[in-house]
Amino acid sequence: MSAGVSIDLVSVPSGLVTLSDRRTRRRWTVQVAAFELAAYPVTEGLYQRVTGRGGPHRHRPVESVSWWDAVRFCNALSIVEGRTPAYRWGQAADEVDWDVAADGYRLPAEAEWEHACRAGTTGPRYGPLDDIAWYRGNSQERRHAVGGKLPNAFGLYDMLGNVWDWCWDRYDPAVYGDYRVLRGGGWFDEHWSCRASVRRRSHPDLAIDDVGFRVARSVHPMTAIR
Template sequence: MDDIELAHIPGGSVTLHDARTRSRRTVELAPFEIGVFAVTQEQMAEILGDAFPGADVAHPRRPATDLSWQRAIRFCNAASEWEGLDPAYSYDGETVTWHVESDGYRLPTEAEWEFACRAGSTGAHYGLLKDIAWTSADGVSTPQDVGGKMPNLHGLFDTLGNVWEWCWDLLDPARYGDYRVFRGGGYDDDSHSVRAGVRRGGGPRMHHPDLGFRLARGAFDTPDEAQGWSAMADRERSDVRGPIPFGWTPMR
């Protein structure tokens, strides 16, 4: 298997923006590790084998795509077991629990993803898009091999463009229930969507041809919360109080 290459990301802070609620919050992050590249077709096929029927054997260095959040979670555990690490997740039907004390592979939190993507930059992009990201301006019709554009200052490739990337966090549980966040923009998106702060999401079994993921690692001694995420905050965000925003009905 092509080795899973991780970059060490130092601790720091990142400010996240939620356009619907028009809110901002600053998250303090402990050091963690994150994939230099998105998980590739070769890595998915090697780890999951027949459980990954969509493998593109002709393009092993392309990002693995058209896979759900649930499939990404299962890959994380399988990769951990492959390397003798404690799996980060457990399952109860469709419910997934993150054991934050585990040192196994996992999805990055949304705060980790944005902090790693920005690499100290404060604008929408960490460089000129034509140099750092595959977008609609390149005229390509499929994901491209990882590492084909310039990396950011953390040495990470394709955090913007090429394929969107799943994160651990819920998108907006009051409105979208169990939808999970994905970030970064894809090869068919214009520059407005390929920005460090853009948030989108989908159901945990949804899949798209421009949606993949990258791995993270890092263990913490704070049960049910870590790196900008907490189970309590998810419950609070699910509880809508006061007037319902015009044009939508909350999940019940």
């Protein structure tokens, strides 16, 4: 790994996870393969070391990054480590494919995110909210340094609260086009938004002060591009 760039990855075991959507009242079950997920959201310090851009709070999660910023960061971090980038751009600037055979960094798929967040639990949260998350009730309406609350059983911090996490998936292409999924809730959200099952959507160009991301990596790469 290049000097000055470090990232803590947690091994997430395979398993089944059932997702749900309040808007459509739909439920669906996904088999998730084992993968690795960052223990913390990407911080301003890490973002700056990789991209040259970032704010002054090196231990706080980076925010005001779009989905496009996040996927470009994943490729840049992969290149720093000498890994194969997970994302390939098409002929149009807004076309990107995920090369699932690559060993580089990527955004988690939505099902991976929820499976990792739950860490074997079945309730709305993996612990008492004030113990595990920064949200409107305790955040003083600002971001906090990552890792300041208790992790889940997998050793993942800030899965709920602090900043929302971008995921790879489109939310509902037939209705919302390219809108991508956000998960986890943020520092400005009420308690009902900081639950493992809550889905939020936004345009991939959105950059706002309660949205960040964390990176994932495949353990057993497949052989297709999607």
